[in-house]
Amino acid sequence: xxxxxxxxxxxxxxxxxxxxxxxxxxxxxxxxxxxxxxxxxxxxxxxxxxxxxxxxxxxxxxxxxxxxxxxxxxxxxxxxxxxxxxxxxxxxxxxxxxxxxxxxxxxxxxxxxxxxxxxxxxxxxxxxxxxxxxxxxxxxxxxxxxxxxxxxxxxxxxxxxxxxxxxxxxxxxxxxxxxxxxxxxxxxxxxxxxxxxxxxxxxxxxxxxxxxxxxxxxxxxxxxxxxxxxxxxxxxxxxxxxxxxxxxxxxxxxxxxxxxxxxxxxxxxxxxxxxxxxxxxxxxxxxxxxxxxxxxxxxxxxxxxxxxxxxxxxxxxxxxxxxxxxxxx
Numbered sequence: 001x002x003x004x005x006x007x008x009x010x011x012x013x014x015x016x017x018x019x020x021x022x023x024x025x026x027x028x029x030x031x032x033x034x035x036x037x038x039x040x041x042x043x044x045x046x047x048x049x050x051x052x053x054x055x056x057x058x059x060x061x062x063x064x065x066x067x068x069x070x071x072x073x074x075x076x077x078x079x080x081x082x083x084x085x086x087x088x089x090x091x092x093x094x095x096x097x098x099x100x101x102x103x104x105x106x107x108x109x110x111x112x113x114x115x116x117x118x119x120x121x122x123x124x125x126x127x128x129x130x131x132x133x134x135x136x137x138x139x140x141x142x143x144x145x146x147x148x149x150x151x152x153x154x155x156x157x158x159x160x161x162x163x164x165x166x167x168x169x170x171x172x173x174x175x176x177x178x179x180x181x182x183x184x185x186x187x188x189x190x191x192x193x194x195x196x197x198x199x200x201x202x203x204x205x206x207x208x209x210x211x212x213x214x215x216x217x218x219x220x221x222x223x224x225x226x227x228x229x230x231x232x233x234x235x236x237x238x239x240x241x242x243x244x245x246x247x248x249x250x251x252x253x254x255x256x257x258x259x260x261x262x263x264x265x266x267x268x269x270x271x272x273x274x275x276x277x278x279x280x281x282x283x284x285x286x287x288x289x290x291x292x293x294x295x296x297x298x299x300x301x302x303x304x305x306x307x308x309x310x311x312x313x314x315x316x317x318x319x320x321x322x323x324x325x326x327x328x329x
Contacts, residue, residue: 005309008059010050018306023103025112026074031111033086033104037124038327039065040316041157047094048313054095061098061121064090067114067123068329077108087114087123088133094272100309102329109277112284125298125324128270128286133219135273136241137165138286139215140266142164145170148210150230151233152176153246154222155196157324160299162219163190168295174209176202176226185322189299197226206233210270216240224249231257231265239264297311297325 002023007015026032046052048238058063067087070080080086089110091097095104095227114123137143143166151162154175154301166173167190177183183194195205204227206215220226224247231254233239238261245251257263273279290296301321304312306329316325 002101003239003306004061004098004101005306006059006061006098006100007048010048010058012049013045013310013317015048016309016313018309021101023101023105025078026072026105028075029077030074030105030106030109030136031070031080031086032074033066033068033074033088033106033111034064034071035102035329037067037098038063038119039067039124039126039128040312040325040327041065041090042316044094044100045313045316047055054093054202056095060095061100062094063099063101064094065126065128066099066104067118067120069112071103073108080108080113082299083114084113085095085123086111087126088112088294090270090274090282091125092271096209106180112288117294118291118298121171121303121326121328122298123302124326125157125300126287126291126296129157129298129324130290130296131273131283132158132243133165134283134286135160135270135279136219136243137162137217138169139273139279139283140241141219141239143169143171143217143309147171147217148174148213149208149216150153150176150178150215150218150220150233151191152173152197152219152226152230153244154191155182156221157299158221160189161296162324164296165290166251168290168299174206174215182322201229202226203229203232205229207223209309210235217241220244221246223247223251225252227251228254228257231261231263234261234263236261237263239266241266241268243268243270247274256325303328
């Protein structure tokens with residue numbers, strides 16, 4: 001028996017319940033992990049609230065990221081043994097493979113022996129943010145040393161991961177945040193420039209920073225009215241990658257900018273990397289190299305205890321965090 005976190009109905013953080021459950025032996029090509037830490041993601045709050053791309057049967061588990069110790073391995077598993085420290089790459093379905101528990105089973109191909117230098121909290125925080133940013137910036141956009149890369153929602157875990165990856169690639173990260181409250185922290189996190197979109201003219205500041213070249217790559221999690229100033233400041237042939245849609249405003253199609261500059265506006269979910277074995281292996285190699293060298297360093301906003309999962313989800317939805325929220329098990 002082990003404690004797991006589930007919800008019996010959709011709603012706010014208060015619907016989360018800690019229950020005792022029997023966790024079976026791992027099936028073939030599965031690994032059972034004794035969890036030490038969980039990394040929280042906005043997708044989990046959306047699933048809990050009933051607004052996610054996946055609709056679970058109730059009651060449902062949840063969770064996309066964890067780190068811990070291999071407890072047992074199923075038939076056909078090679079390269080992993082009980083007692084080894086591992087972390088979990090987010091699965092395609094958190095309903096099928098929920099991570100919120102003291103003991104969880106996961107497919108072996110999603111279990112990674114992370115660098116020994118990473119503690120449990122950092123290991124549980126790494127994969128979703130770096131895979132998301134890698135897929136957009138390296139796999140799709142092919143960021144080069146000559147690029148200005150604009151990153152909205154820059155204080156989120158993916159935003160901070162993107163800043164680190166852009167710096168790792170030798171390009172110039174331009175962080176966009178709502179107010180100047182997080183400006184100093186973003187500079188310390190590696191942003192070459194910081195724009196407070198509610199306090200400054202976003203288009204004018206971007207043009208002042210990028211000059212005649214413009215920004216070739218934009219990584220946006222917001223949508224809404226920000227599309228127009230972002231595309232106005234992009235370079236000819238540039239690409240805007242949309243992975244979020246946090247704005248409640250309608251998102252206008254910037255027709256003139258798209259036509260005159262032959263821009264690409266592309267929707268993106270990390271699932272397209274997860275479902276492609278070759279792309280996933282390339283991503284894992286890049287991220288592990290960055291973690292081992294220290295170029296990639298997960299930023300932890302706050303750590304909660306397992307029993308504080310409701311408070312952790314409330315903090316997740318407060319938008320106060322700078323970096324990743326972690327639950328210690």
